[in-house]
Amino acid sequence: MARRxxxxxxKQASQERSRATVDALIExxxxxLVRDGFDKASTNRIAEQAxxxxxxxYQYYPSKEALVAAVIDRHNRGLMQVVQGALAEVAGLPIEKxxxxxxxxxxxxxxxxxxxxxxxxxxxxxxxxxxxxxxxxREIYALFKAYLESRRDELxxxxxxxxxxxxxxxxxxxxxxxxxHRPDILSGETVATLVDEATRLVVxxxx
Amino acid sequence: MARRxxxxxxKQASQERSRATVDALIExxxxxLVRDGFDKASTNRIAEQAxxxxxxxYQYYPSKEALVAAVIDRHNRGLMQVVQGALAEVAGLPIEKxxxxxxxxxxxxxxxxxxxxxxxxxxxxxxxxxxxxxxxxREIYALFKAYLESRRDELxxxxxxxxxxxxxxxxxxxxxxxxxHRPDILSGETVATLVDEATRLVVxxxx
Amino acid sequence: MARRxxxxxxKQASQERSRATVDALIExxxxxLVRDGFDKASTNRIAEQAxxxxxxxYQYYPSKEALVAAVIDRHNRGLMQVVQGALAEVAGLPIEKxxxxxxxxxxxxxxxxxxxxxxxxxxxxxxxxxxxxxxxxREIYALFKAYLESRRDELxxxxxxxxxxxxxxxxxxxxxxxxxHRPDILSGETVATLVDEATRLVVxxxx
Amino acid sequence: MARRxxxxxxKQASQERSRATVDALIExxxxxLVRDGFDKASTNRIAEQAxxxxxxxYQYYPSKEALVAAVIDRHNRGLMQVVQGALAEVAGLPIEKxxxxxxxxxxxxxxxxxxxxxxxxxxxxxxxxxxxxxxxxREIYALFKAYLESRRDELxxxxxxxxxxxxxxxxxxxxxxxxxHRPDILSGETVATLVDEATRLVVxxxx
DNA sequence: TATGAATGAGACTTCATTCAT
DNA sequence: TATGAATGAAGTCTCATTCAT
Numbered sequence: 001m002a003r004r005x006x007x008x009x010x011k012q013a014s015q016e017r018s019r020a021t022v023d024a025l026i027e028x029x030x031x032x033l034v035r036d037g038f039d040k041a042s043t044n045r046i047a048e049q050a051x052x053x054x055x056x057x058y059q060y061y062p063s064k065e066a067l068v069a070a071v072i073d074r075h076n077r078g079l080m081q082v083v084q085g086a087l088a089e090v091a092g093l094p095i096e097k098x099x100x101x102x103x104x105x106x107x108x109x110x111x112x113x114x115x116x117x118x119x120x121x122x123x124x125x126x127x128x129x130x131x132x133x134x135x136x137x138r139e140i141y142a143l144f145k146a147y148l149e150s151r152r153d154e155l156x157x158x159x160x161x162x163x164x165x166x167x168x169x170x171x172x173x174x175x176x177x178x179x180x181h182r183p184d185i186l187s188g189e190t191v192a193t194l195v196d197e198a199t200r201l202v203v204x205x206x207x
Numbered sequence: 208m209a210r211r212x213x214x215x216x217x218k219q220a221s222q223e224r225s226r227a228t229v230d231a232l233i234e235x236x237x238x239x240l241v242r243d244g245f246d247k248a249s250t251n252r253i254a255e256q257a258x259x260x261x262x263x264x265y266q267y268y269p270s271k272e273a274l275v276a277a278v279i280d281r282h283n284r285g286l287m288q289v290v291q292g293a294l295a296e297v298a299g300l301p302i303e304k305x306x307x308x309x310x311x312x313x314x315x316x317x318x319x320x321x322x323x324x325x326x327x328x329x330x331x332x333x334x335x336x337x338x339x340x341x342x343x344x345r346e347i348y349a350l351f352k353a354y355l356e357s358r359r360d361e362l363x364x365x366x367x368x369x370x371x372x373x374x375x376x377x378x379x380x381x382x383x384x385x386x387x388h389r390p391d392i393l394s395g396e397t398v399a400t401l402v403d404e405a406t407r408l409v410v411x412x413x414x
Numbered sequence: 415m416a417r418r419x420x421x422x423x424x425k426q427a428s429q430e431r432s433r434a435t436v437d438a439l440i441e442x443x444x445x446x447l448v449r450d451g452f453d454k455a456s457t458n459r460i461a462e463q464a465x466x467x468x469x470x471x472y473q474y475y476p477s478k479e480a481l482v483a484a485v486i487d488r489h490n491r492g493l494m495q496v497v498q499g500a501l502a503e504v505a506g507l508p509i510e511k512x513x514x515x516x517x518x519x520x521x522x523x524x525x526x527x528x529x530x531x532x533x534x535x536x537x538x539x540x541x542x543x544x545x546x547x548x549x550x551x552r553e554i555y556a557l558f559k560a561y562l563e564s565r566r567d568e569l570x571x572x573x574x575x576x577x578x579x580x581x582x583x584x585x586x587x588x589x590x591x592x593x594x595h596r597p598d599i600l601s602g603e604t605v606a607t608l609v610d611e612a613t614r615l616v617v618x619x620x621x
Numbered sequence: 622m623a624r625r626x627x628x629x630x631x632k633q634a635s636q637e638r639s640r641a642t643v644d645a646l647i648e649x650x651x652x653x654l655v656r657d658g659f660d661k662a663s664t665n666r667i668a669e670q671a672x673x674x675x676x677x678x679y680q681y682y683p684s685k686e687a688l689v690a691a692v693i694d695r696h697n698r699g700l701m702q703v704v705q706g707a708l709a710e711v712a713g714l715p716i717e718k719x720x721x722x723x724x725x726x727x728x729x730x731x732x733x734x735x736x737x738x739x740x741x742x743x744x745x746x747x748x749x750x751x752x753x754x755x756x757x758x759r760e761i762y763a764l765f766k767a768y769l770e771s772r773r774d775e776l777x778x779x780x781x782x783x784x785x786x787x788x789x790x791x792x793x794x795x796x797x798x799x800x801x802h803r804p805d806i807l808s809g810e811t812v813a814t815l816v817d818e819a820t821r822l823v824v825x826x827x828x
Numbered sequence: 829t830a831t832g833a834a835t836g837a838g839a840c841t842t843c844a845t846t847c848a849t
Numbered sequence: 850t851a852t853g854a855a856t857g858a859a860g861t862c863t864c865a866t867t868c869a870t
Contacts, residue, residue: 017848017849017853017854017855018853018854018855021854021855037332037334038332038334039332039334042838042839042840043839043840043841044838044839044840052855052856053855053856053857054840054841054856054857055841055842055843055854055855055856055857056854056855056856058840058841058842059853059854059855062841063840063841064839064840122332122333122334123332123333123334125244125245125246125329125330125332126329126330127244127245127246127329127330158404159400162392162400162401162404163404165381165384165385165389165392166381166404166405166408169377169380169381169384170376170377170380170381170408172380173376173377173379173380174372174373174376174377177372177376178372182372185369185372193366193369194369197365197369197370197373197412198373200412201373201377201408201412204411204412205404205407205408205411205412224829225829249863249864249865250864250865250866251863251864251865252864259830259831260830260831260832261831261832261833261865261866262829262830262831262832262867262868263829263830263831265865265866265867266829266830269866270865270866271864271865271866431832431833431834431869431870432832432833432834435833435834451746451748452746452748453746453748456859456860456861457860457861457862458859458860458861466834466835467834467835467836468835468836468861468862469833469834469835469836469862469863469864470833470834470835471862472861472862472863473833473834476862477861477862478860478861536746536747536748537746537747537748539658539659539660539743539744539746540743540744541658541659541660541743541744572818573814576806576814576815576818577818579795579798579799579803579806580795580818580819580822583791583794583795583798584790584791584794584795584822586794587790587791587793587794588786588787588790588791591786591790592786596786599783599786607780607783608783611779611783611784611787611826612787614826615787615791615822615826618825618826619818619821619822619825619826638850639850663842663843663844664843664844664845665842665843665844666843668853673851673852674851674852674853675844675845675852675853675854676846676847676850676851676852676853677850677851677852679844679845679846680850680851683845684844684845685843685844685845
């Protein structure tokens with residue numbers, strides 16, 4: 001009964017040597033995801049790429065899913081750093097400037113290891129333990145909603161929960177799609193154009 | 208290795224019996240995708256569910272991918288019917304009404320066999336021949352852009368290509384996310400609210 | 415839920431070709447059990463010995479256990495044939511002769527493929543689905559008890575169920591141990607001695 | 622391949638700490654055998670349960686088999702204590718009383734840690750160094766034969782070696798089977814019945 | 829054309845054991 | 850002497866696909 005969730009790491013790497021092994025495994029997983037795709041990312045191949053025996057791999061991660069989950073976590077931590085840092089600057093700004101900044105952040109975030117981002121977005125079966133991707137977005141909703149609350153008097157009357165949903169979903173979709181599927185839209189100065197447009201979309205919606 | 212990736216049906220099912228076989232195969236694939244997920248959808252299982260021998264399956268479809276692609280096509284054809292029909296009604300309408308209608312259509316479209324929609328959206332590796340999902344959206348962009356052109360004098364000055372991208376992407380993201388991940392937003396009369404909000408978002412952006 | 419018991423064959427071999435495959439698998443399993451022991455009887459090795467691909471093996475048996483169970487069944491069917499046939503002759507005999515005959519049968523039975531018998535008796539983990547070995551003995555108890563009932567008036571007053579347990583268990587233990595572990599006791603004419611002794615043991619107990 | 626099969630402890634645990642480690646290892650092995658069965662008893666798990674590093678385990682026992690053999694030895698030593706002590710009392714008794722006592726002893730012996738006894742009897746592959754289980758019985762034979770010799774004048778003429786085989790094998794089989802597989806036979810006062818029957822079986826055989 | 833038996837590469841995983849620290 | 854990280858052979862099993870009948 002109560003089988004432990006197969007996505008959590010198996011043991012903490014205490015000694016320095018094992019720390020290196022764990023790092024190598026995650027790094028190898030990410031590299032293979034990017035280079036060969038999710039389907040080709042077998043545990044054997046990951047172990048080989050990490051220069052580690054398959055036995056060691058299973059000493060630290062109980063499954064391929066756990067490894068991928070670790071890569072996702074690492075990626076999300078990276079994103080969060082970008083986003084949170086930038087969002088702090090936004091706190092005091094008026095809506096127009098704030099939204100503009102946020103759109104820029106979103107684009108930056110999507111450009112942080114975009115190949116990995118694409119694989120995670122497009123090849124991961126949102127199944128089993130890998131469904132936990134939503135966690136990340138929930139946090140963004142919360143942060144954005146908090147900002148809206150601090151500026152409520154500049155907004156029209158609206159359910160802030162719903163407004164946050166509309167804004168975050170739209171900005172994320174626009175930047176995601178643009179970065180991953182419409183490189184034409186982002187080439188050179190058209191970046192500015194996209195930022196303008198997305199900002200206009202959101203700002204006029206909120207006011 | 209390096210087996211040729213075949214995605215197209217092998218032969219047109221000209222005779223009636225063949226037609227029935229093909230239908231049974233696609234139907235079985237869809238049913239299994241929904242019931243058991245992409246991972247569990249083995250060709251042997253599909254053949255069994257279709258009441259057809261595995262040999263026959265390969266007589267009509269050269270690979271599992273081809274089968275899934277056929278399901279996608281069928282689903283997209285269904286979507287297109289809903290969308291195109293409804294979009295025709297939109298042609299003559301002023302922007303506000305047109306957009307409102309389009310949002311409603313998008314929601315309806317996502318509600319057409321939503322379980323299958325979800326599987327296609329979340330479990331399919333967007334890899335190999337299965338990457339062709341974009342095709343569908345391209346057509347929608349084109350239709351929407353055509354509408355915008357017909358109403359250009361009611362719009363602010365803007366690159367219509369870009370505007371279409373912004374509008375279609377946003378509407379699709381909002382309706383998709385709401386239908387698949389935020390059932391709370393769509394329960395009962397809040398549907399109307401979502402339609403209002405999405406309409407406002409797009410209309411004010413365009414003007 | 416209700417996962418099918420992993421010891422039953424997977425599908426009936428309908429065509430002649432598959433019948434041959436199934437036979438080869440069981441034969442190979444028995445041979446390897448005898449030659450290399452239970453631990454070395456891996457599915458790969460069995461398939462190889464059977465001249466069949468590992469895939470085919472799993473088409474008919476879902477596990478190593480299922481294969482071993484099939485061997486046990488076949489062995490037990492063989493034993494039953496020996497035992498039942500001989501037991502029929504015993505029906506009308508008086509106790510002394512009947513018991514003597516039964517002891518002889520028991521020895522014969524243990525000598526039917528004794529190497530396989532030994533492996534089944536000594537190397538099988540009586541665990542999981544392989545615990546079903548008892549079935550066989552139950553039938554023997556019943557047959558013996560039926561005989562005792564038919565001769566009740568020649569016996570002292572005794573719970574026949576219990577008496578059957580005592581007699582069958584003793585005869586089985588003596589013949590089993592002698593055949594498998596004490597070849598000295600069975601060499602040449604000492605067989606007769608063992609039969610004498612076992613007969614005396616049981617007959618005097620019953621009267 | 623061809624690794625040397627080592628079954629003897631590696632060194633005498635002379636110092637106190639070592640002694641504690643060895644004890645912990647054997648205790649852990651026994652506990653895991655009982656709780657999880659032979660298959661699940663991996664050396665890593667045993668080491669963990671013993672609160673000892675896997676390296677230390679191999680410092681004291683060169684293989685998993687050696688560990689299990691140690692458990693068997695400990696169990697057998699326990700049995701021997703029960704049996705020998707009781708058998709001493711038997712020395713001077715007449716046959717009827719002596720046999721009755723021995724049967725009772727046999728039942729007691731099987732009830733000494735019956736769960737472990739069952740695992741040892743049913744899950745251990747009687748293979749490699751683990752085949753040495755017979756040792757124990759040999760000693761019992763010898764003790765019993767010695768008793769018979771001391772009472773030869775009360776017995777019919779018979780090969781005492783053979784008679785010992787018949788008696789010991791029967792008693793052991795009856796008590797073993799009753800304790801492990803026929804709890805019904807041993808519930809409450811039926812114990813007495815079984816003792817009566819087994820005694821009758823052996824006594825009448827010997828006279 | 830249909831059938832379904834057969835294939836086998838390759839995925840996942842465990843575990844007894846070694847050895848550097 | 851103790852530790853525990855690392856090893857890798859070997860085992861179980863699946864599944865897309867082929868091909869003889």
